[in-house]
Amino acid sequence: MNDPLIIAIDGPSGTGKSSVSKTVATRLGISYLDTGAMYRALAWSCVASAIDLDDSAAVSAHAQTFDLRMGMDPAAPSVGVGDRRIDREIREDAVTSVVSRVATNLDVRANMKQRQRDLIAEGCAATGGCVAEGRDITTVVAPDAAVRILMTASEDARMQRRSRQLRVATEATRSQIVDRDRTDSTVSQFTTAADGVVTIDTSDIDFAQSVDAVLHVVKEATDDLSTTAG
Numbered sequence: 001m002n003d004p005l006i007i008a009i010d011g012p013s014g015t016g017k018s019s020v021s022k023t024v025a026t027r028l029g030i031s032y033l034d035t036g037a038m039y040r041a042l043a044w045s046c047v048a049s050a051i052d053l054d055d056s057a058a059v060s061a062h063a064q065t066f067d068l069r070m071g072m073d074p075a076a077p078s079v080g081v082g083d084r085r086i087d088r089e090i091r092e093d094a095v096t097s098v099v100s101r102v103a104t105n106l107d108v109r110a111n112m113k114q115r116q117r118d119l120i121a122e123g124c125a126a127t128g129g130c131v132a133e134g135r136d137i138t139t140v141v142a143p144d145a146a147v148r149i150l151m152t153a154s155e156d157a158r159m160q161r162r163s164r165q166l167r168v169a170t171e172a173t174r175s176q177i178v179d180r181d182r183t184d185s186t187v188s189q190f191t192t193a194a195d196g197v198v199t200i201d202t203s204d205i206d207f208a209q210s211v212d213a214v215l216h217v218v219k220e221a222t223d224d225l226s227t228t229a230g
């Protein structure tokens, strides 16, 4: 049997990671893991449980025990805590504005890394592969993935996409995202490619071309693997 195909994709907000990863996973018939949604779910759950986000010990204790449920079908990914589905809630401003506070907690990150590795293994067992996307997948969660990609895009392109997606003014989005990227980059390196990571700049290409660019990198990597194995 072939080895499972793990595709790791990192990058800052608005580069196209989530939308491109979902389409790539669908096209390849493999699982999809949105790791950002996991940090968002933890932030939501802390707020819902009235945990003080400045109390890092309480946040990290909650991270160990909360009942996070990730659905990894790329055609219908889902996020839940216990029986409650929170797909919409985790995209709201109340979560987006605090998510970096839980994501910069190093105990939380260690717990998430383990959960993410387990989920990737589960996704691979179910479908033969997994596209996992976030900020530290190529470097920390799956540094041995067969395919490792950093998606980048100019700040203007990223802001325009996000504001179109959220239907809000570009300038309002800009400061929020720039601040979040800055805070996030204190714990993860996701603006320049680590060794062996392929950069795809999506600034001047459209969505379909971004998908094709990822599939091209996947094809090259898997062709290389079969040559090495053969």
Ligand SMILES: Nc1ncnc2c1ncn2[C@@H]1O[C@H](COP(=O)(O)OP(=O)(O)O)[C@@H](O)[C@H]1O
Pocket (backbone or CB within 6 Å): 011, 012, 013, 014, 015, 016, 017, 018, 019, 020, 161, 162, 165, 202, 203, 205, 206, 207, 208, 210
């Ligand atoms: N060239 C492109 N590549 C990827 N996404 C694009 C592109 N142009 C526009 N978009 C759109 O940008 C939006 C933001 O993409 P998303 O996948 O949410 O980014 P991220 O997960 O990196 O924050 C989506 O609505 C996506 O369809």
Ligand SMILES: Nc1ccn([C@@H]2O[C@H](COP(=O)(O)OP(=O)(O)O)[C@@H](O)[C@H]2O)c(=O)n1
Pocket (backbone or CB within 6 Å): 012, 013, 014, 018, 035, 036, 037, 039, 040, 099, 100, 103, 104, 133, 134, 135, 136, 137, 180, 184, 188
């Ligand atoms: N691998 C990851 C993924 C996300 N995150 C955190 O989770 C937040 C939300 O991630 P996301 O991918 O949903 O963010 P955007 O698509 O809005 O950029 C980020 O701002 C980071 O704080 C992380 O720390 N590590």
